[in-house]
Amino acid sequence: MVGFLKRVAHRLRSRRTQLALAIRVTVAAVVAYTIANALHLTLPLWAVLTSLIVTQMSVGRSLKATTDYMLGTIGGAIYGGALAVLIPHSSEAALLALLVLTVAPLAYLGSLNPSLTAATVTGVIVLLIPEMHHTSPLDSVIDRLIEVTVGASTGLAASFLVLPSRAHRQIRASAARVIELIAGAFSELLVGLTHGLDNEAPHRIQEGIGAAVTALHAMGQEAERERAARLSSGPDTGPLLRTILRLRHDVVMVGRECLVALPANVQARLDTPLSGVREAIDAHLRASAAALRSGANPPVIDPVQFALQGYAEEVASVRRDGLIRGLPGDVAERFFALGFSLEQMRQNIGDLDRCVAEWSTKPPAKAFSSESLPRTRSGVDSGSR
Structure with missing residues (x-):
């Protein structure tokens, strides 16, 4: 038993960077969900997912992931929200056409600049969530930005404070x-x-x-x-x-x-x-x-x-x-x-x-x-x- 415990301890020490990441990700997810519930956000799921995305192996990588994800989110939210507000889409055909107008340009921009890959997902969410929850496009944009901000802030804070790895x-x-x-x-x-x-x-x-x-x-x-x-x-x-x-x-x-x-x-x-x-x-x-x-x-x-x-x-x-x-x-x-x-x-x-x-x-x-x-x-x- 002593030998087994020593082997386990050695294995954990050799994987301490990965273990620290697992702990950081867990803390970020729990805190993001708690804050999202306290703020009564429409979809706490997105705050949790964002915290998982931006909590990376090192502080430097977390900074890059947070910056890229926030840029993509803000750009996608503004573009998708503007289309939803300015172009009527009461029928299913109109909604499909608007979906094409949302996805195609944002996907093209994401292929040119990897920092904007989150824009496509955000644009689609901002466009379709109002149809599912019967809210206005403007409310969808605001909710999305708040959710991502909570998740990104929580993930970045966890990267700095919870067993930080440089x-x-x-x-x-x-x-x-x-x-x-x-x-x-x-x-x-x-x-x-x-x-x-x-x-x-x-x-x-x-x-x-x-x-x-x-x-x-x-x-x-x-x-x-x-x-x-x-x-x-x-x-x-x-x-x-x-x-x-x-x-x-x-x-x-x-x-x-x-x-x-x-x-x-x-x-x-x-x-x-x-x-x-x-x-x-x-x-x-x-x-x-x-x-x-x-x-x-x-x-x-x-x-x-x-x-x-x-x-x-x-x-x-x-x-x-x-x-x-x-x-x-x-x-x-x-x-x-x-x-x-x-x-x-x-x-x-x-x-x-x-x-x-x-x-x-x-x-x-x-x-x-x-x-x-x-x-x-x-x-x-x-x-x-």
């Missing part, structure tokens, strides 16, 4: 997860130089990274929205997100270059240094992710530098021995492009270390330096020439 804090865990995905994909792809990969392998190996990067950038926008509203403080998310995106591009390039295995004689020479590069970069990226997640200082980059230097020296030796001259054109091109990609990755890892240092909550470590080795023209560079 997007800026969530960036750490999400960025660390993406870095770990990049590390795993890089390590698996580089094996292709000695074993070869089928054409679908790069897509399979990198599956999920693109979606994770997109979600991370959306979270970055939420974090910057919070910073602009002075709701959170901390480093600018831009450098970190751009560096992760560049590392993602490096992995894509490595995947293209590792589709065809190197000839056996070249493999024999480069297998050991390539394994060193793979292990060093994989370990460094995972250590960087752990440091970012915990707010620690970045790991020392020296092992990556030494591994790439060893690979560079062996590449230079292979070229001196003329082993590259006999390679087919496409294989030689991929071989040289790999050198360029690894050099780009080295530079981007250095940028990542600087970003992790900026996000660190601890004093800078003296051991950290992306310039711990002289930046000479290495064989990684020469392999790309």
